[in-house]
Amino acid sequence: MPDYSWPDAEHRTLLGKRISRVDSTVKVSGRAKYTYDYRGTNMLFGKIVRSPYARAKIVSIDTGAVEKMPGVKAVEIIQKPGAIVQWTGTEVAAVAAVDESTAEDAVRLIRVQYQRLPHMVSDAEPPAGAAEAAGPMSEDDVWDAVDNQMPDQLFIQYLGEHGISFHADEDLLKGFKGDGASDEVLDAIRKARYHDVKGAPSAYQKAASQTRGDPGKAFAEADAVSEGLYGAFVITHCCLESHGSTAEWPNSDHLFVHISTQNLSGIADQMAEPLGVPAANIRVHQDHIGGGFGSKFAADRWDVTAAKLSRKAGGRPVRMMLERDAELEVAGARPSAYARVKVAAKKDGAITAWQSQSWGTGGPGGGGAPPIPYVFNIPNQHKEHTAIRNNIGPARAWRAPNHPQAAVITMGALDDLAAKLNLDPMNLWLKNLDITGPRQETYREELGIAAELMGWKDKWRPRGQNISDSIARGLGLSLHTWGGRGHESNCDVTLHPDGSVDIKLASQDLGTGTRTAILAVAAETLGIPIEAIHLYIGDTLYPPSGGSGGSSTIGGVSASTRRAAVDAREALFAKVAPALNAQPAGLECLSGTVRVKSDPGRSLSWKQACARLGAVPLTVRGKNPDTSRPPDLTNSGVGGVQMADVEVDIETGVVRVKKMVAVQDCGLIIDLKTAESQCFGALTMGISYALFEEKVMDQITGRMLNPNMQFYRLAGLNDIPELVVHMMTGKGYDERGVIGLGEPPVISPGAAISNAVANAIGVRVPFLPLTPDKVLAALQQKAGA
């Protein structure tokens, strides 16, 4: 069997080096075509009527006037009268018109009558006793769970444990299916026990409390106990390219969709059922995507609507890209998480006990508990969590789902504990690395490097003791962890008799450097330059590859590409061995030649070698995972340490980050340059959510108050300080295989910055973002205490 394993350091010509992003040139020249840039022939423009209310029943929809309007080619009702909308901006109806202005005028002619219903958009701490144990799912709950893409396993488990409070007939089930429910979920609904429930379910749902060890005893025997409040508000994804697609029907049986997606190979299946066409008849295409960050896995309601409008308009392309306000209101949010934490330690800093009451919201679905205590596996714990179901709009995965919130809560609590013990937090962290699990030696090494790069030992002062002229300065740190592994991926490598090579897989490059990684792996394996290979991704004409989530893309595509390229190389060796008078096993590909290992003088150029393939190109398929072609080329589980140095103006409450250090491992690095860029980007995004970002909801109207980029503030160039990134490479890391990097480095910035601010001003600012009002309130509370 061929050796598929990654070449060792001595035999790598490309892997781990600094490789320039292969699609940089088209991006800096404006030639990269994004979904939003696609313009179909005779294209129509879609616009959506959205609910102005956070919760309301639709009484009637009158499309009479718009049907007659010149230039309007199709009208579609998305929510039928009787439907209850659960958040502001819910799609109600849509039009397609010959140009955008006409479409804008047209949606204004659609008259919708609503009956307003009470809403809730708050995620404040649940009042004492308000939380109810989880109960059966109402019909609304099921719709919400389907709309929010609740994972099947969780969904089915919940239905099994708690049952339903409505009668599910086959028509209703068909509706759920049309909205994306899987057959397994439908079966679970059919089998679910019926419970008669009176009245509306509580907005506050209590998760089962969890206890391990003996927290009561551990707290009683502790030398120091620290109590505090920590958390992070709801933020949005704010992809620069908004969500959306352009749909067209080349004929009545076939749909062609250009969509902005992280999940190219998964879109057709999601659209098939609601449109009543086989997934095989749906072609999906995307060249470039302007950001996803976890929010672009679904074929959304607006995408299905675009396809329906196009069908009604005789197949003409319909562009349906979200406006900026809709993008921020409905196309994704990161759930909030807050916690009251009590944590205890022995005099020497050994952490012994954790107790937390946490809460948060992920919109109508409620949302899960953050994984706290994070990284540190504290021996004695008691945890309670309440999920708040409200009308702020649906949550979606946001880079490293739940981890940044867990880091803010845990690392904040431990930092406060260190202050209580008069310990440098570095020492508390080091003292407790034995309870961080399998990556403790990685953390130890990374902490040492980060401390060096930050100048921690020289700069660190006890809390509130580095203030002069109203400027307080402080340092903070945080650790994180993430899984990875590689998603399912299929990759075709074709060698042509003229020496040209092409690679095809239906993956996507989110700006993470996926194209570059695929090409680097293939070029390394075949011994030819990156420029000699044509790569085709972003179309369902190519073999399917997984969605880009959970930092699993690079593991998946690098492994499938490696296996395909190795098999292609072996097949080529078999064809050229006689000409070189050698055994296939005695050949190697290097520097554009195929040559005899023991006698490199006996060689053929790549082109000459490929000419021996005969008249027909050679195509081989590589897969991941593939246990028949060992070893596993990917791995799971990384560490990572970050440190922040901040200045706080104690008169204005303004926080400025002065320097950040990220030390990160991710197994075998394929391209050091784009790997570092991931970390620089994550630090920047982290500064942004730590200091500025919040989805601000108005309690009275139920609307988002800042659905624009002026008041939903992203960090700009002027907010970004000196950033230092150090990637762990070499022994102990390289041999682990490839591990993704999308999530890990974005987890710690908020926690590290929050801790640095506490160190600077001598008091904890409980919640992110650390805006001046919150900083001043904390200072005032400290002064009054």
Next chain:
Amino acid sequence: MPEDDPTKPIEESAGLSRRDFLKISSISAAAVPILGTKVVQAAGAPVKVYGPGKVPVELTVNGNQYNLQLEPRVTLLDALRDQLNVTGAKRVCDRAECGSCTVLMDGKAVYACAVLAIEAQDKAITTIEGLMQGDKLHPLQQAFVDNDASQCGFCTPGFVVATQAFLAKYPNPSPEDIRRGLSGNLCRCGTYHGIQQAVAQMAQKGS
């Protein structure tokens, strides 16, 4: 108050969007709707009145001249993207907040989403596509490539164009100048570090 009575149905249409307001306010001098272009006196100065309906618009983009028929409310950005298929400038915030649509108008950086196409007549418009030197990258574009200053790349064209205008005015900026001078453009992936390095590289070269 019917609106406060949640039990009573009330009627609601989609209303006026901010975008419409921007466009309407830009042509508010047109008190009387008339066809074609007319000149009226507004605050003592002659003002051209366009529309309603489509009017002829002449644009000069990257040295090419285009004659279009556009409603006066169409922005320069939408004219470039939807009429001319010049899509380097991106539509992101659509209200002059993020800089992704930055183009040069007579050499000056402007947000194309905040300029009406009719206002851009008689001006030389340069987009990211116009910075290329044939098939070769402009040195500034090359500096962006060298320093990996793009990830998803959606903000990149706007940043490159804004940087071009910035360096024309401040050829030798300090790091502080760069941070302030380019703070009118936003990136979500977090490529500022690379952009800062790219611009510093150009400044050293003396662009």
